[in-house]
Amino acid sequence: MTTDPIAPDAAAYTQESGFDGTDGSTRITQMQGQAGPDVVSVSVHLAGAHDVQAAVQNGAWMAWWPENEPPALGGPTPQPTDSTGAAPVPAGPPAFSWTTADGVTHDSQ
Numbered sequence: 784m785t786t787d788p789i790a791p792d793a794a795a796y797t798q799e800s801g802f803d804g805t806d807g808s809t810r811i812t813q814m815q816g817q818a819g820p821d822v823v824s825v826s827v828h829l830a831g832a833h834d835v836q837a838a839v840q841n842g843a844w845m846a847w848w849p850e851n852e853p854p855a856l857g858g859p860t861p862q863p864t865d866s867t868g869a870a871p872v873p874a875g876p877p878a879f880s881w882t883t884a885d886g887v888t889h890d891s892q
Contacts, residue, residue, distance in 0.1 A: 812850055
């Protein structure tokens, strides 16, 4: 996979995916992206005011978190919510922010 160069003080989201545990009760979600050389940290902001600190190295960042927690904390919804019985559609990837070497924090939104 090739990607366009990123600005020195920027971070970008490139992928999110989930993996189910062997017993079906735990799901691990990961999110990753690019980080410019001035980016020193990346935080992923989950529902319920929970933040996950990403690892940042060599122009990339990655964060992961378990989802065996209640929906109020950003975990999976245990029951479908629409009248057809279909599972709810995910709202999309979580928001994230990054901090550059000069101490400035930037938001993805």
